[in-house]
Amino acid sequence: MLSYQHAYHAGNFADVHKHLTLFAVLRYLLRKESAITYVDTHAGRGLYPLSATESQRLQEHRRGVEPVWQHRDGFGQALLFEWCQALGDTQPDKTLLSHYPGSPWWLGRALREQDALRLYELHPGEHRHLSEQPLANNAARIFGDGLEGLKKQLPVTSPRLCVLIDPSFERKEEYQDVADTVRFTLAKARHAVLLVWYPLLPAAHHTALVNNLAASGIGKIWRSELFARTPGSTTHGMYGSGMLVINPPWGIDETLSTAFDEIAPLLGERCYHRASWLAGE
Numbered sequence: 088m089l090s091y092q093h094a095y096h097a098g099n100f101a102d103v104h105k106h107l108t109l110f111a112v113l114r115y116l117l118r119k120e121s122a123i124t125y126v127d128t129h130a131g132r133g134l135y136p137l138s139a140t141e142s143q144r145l146q147e148h149r150r151g152v153e154p155v156w157q158h159r160d161g162f163g164q165a166l167l168f169e170w171c172q173a174l175g176d177t178q179p180d181k182t183l184l185s186h187y188p189g190s191p192w193w194l195g196r197a198l199r200e201q202d203a204l205r206l207y208e209l210h211p212g213e214h215r216h217l218s219e220q221p222l223a224n225n226a227a228r229i230f231g232d233g234l235e236g237l238k239k240q241l242p243v244t245s246p247r248l249c250v251l252i253d254p255s256f257e258r259k260e261e262y263q264d265v266a267d268t269v270r271f272t273l274a275k276a277r278h279a280v281l282l283v284w285y286p287l288l289p290a291a292h293h294t295a296l297v298n299n300l301a302a303s304g305i306g307k308i309w310r311s312e313l314f315a316r317t318p319g320s321t322t323h324g325m326y327g328s329g330m331l332v333i334n335p336p337w338g339i340d341e342t343l344s345t346a347f348d349e350i351a352p353l354l355g356e357r358c359y360h361r362a363s364w365l366a367g368e
């Protein structure tokens with residue numbers, strides 16, 4: 088039984104971390120014409136009104152997307168400027184931040200005629216919302232398990248594959264399942280670009296995933312972590328957001344490190360970014 092609902096957290100610092108990373112990767116992949124299959128293994132509902140009861144309960148967007156949006160005219164870096172512009176495109180009133188777009192929307196806007204997008208969601212309610220989103224015909228909304236769905240697709244027929252794995256980690260075993268799925272995917276599609284999100288929690292469950300992939304022999308893994316609070320300052324709750332980019336496009340490490348160093352002070356006094364190569368470079 089799934090209980091996690093992303094609407095309570097939409098637009099928080101972890102979403103900014105995740106979707107800015109995704110945006111930077113897509114921006115790079117779109118430089119070439121060759122077709123891409125995108126797979127979003129844990130899609131969520133797609134678009135989140137920030138005035139909804141769920142969003143208003145914790146108001147996490149106030150320490151996430153909101154300060155970034157408010158600073159939108161002050162960014163020196165093209166990536167941040169373009170990200171805010173894209174964010175503005177989703178808003179009914181382009182000057183007002185009223186909605187936060189989830190991964191289906193960020194992937195959907197990158198979709199060209201030659202590409203395909205497969206969005207998996209296992210929660211019936213979330214899937215229903217997702218089905219109501221206006222997305223192109225080559226975006227399939229699938230009610231089912233995303234990791235199993237991804238594995239069944241391989242190898243894909245398009246020359247390129249880009250995968251976002253963003254589970255809710257309601258079960259501890261999911262860290263291991265994600266590591267196994269990444270390995271399986273790369274065995275079938277060696278050049279696939281994979282983005283894997285994980286929470287930084289006091290219990291440090293993510294180390295199972297990170298250590299597994301570090302020992303896997305995968306050629307290149309860039310690790311990016313955005314800390315909202317100092318590790319050790321809390322005994323419960325998420326203190327940071329982690330992303331692994333496997334087979335990262337060239338230069339993405341520097342571009343994203345610059346972006347996160349620029350936005351971290353906007354997200355909180357103690358917020359900072361740390362990056363390293365888990366494999367390669």
Ligand code: SAM
Nearest residue numbers: 093129130131189190208209210232233253255
């Ligand atoms: N990727 C979304 C975004 O960036 O906007 C947020 C996804 S949210 C963190 C995780 C989602 O995965 C939830 O909507 C949950 O219902 C769904 N989910 C949980 N287990 C799943 C599974 N095995 N397969 C597909 N979806 C799953």
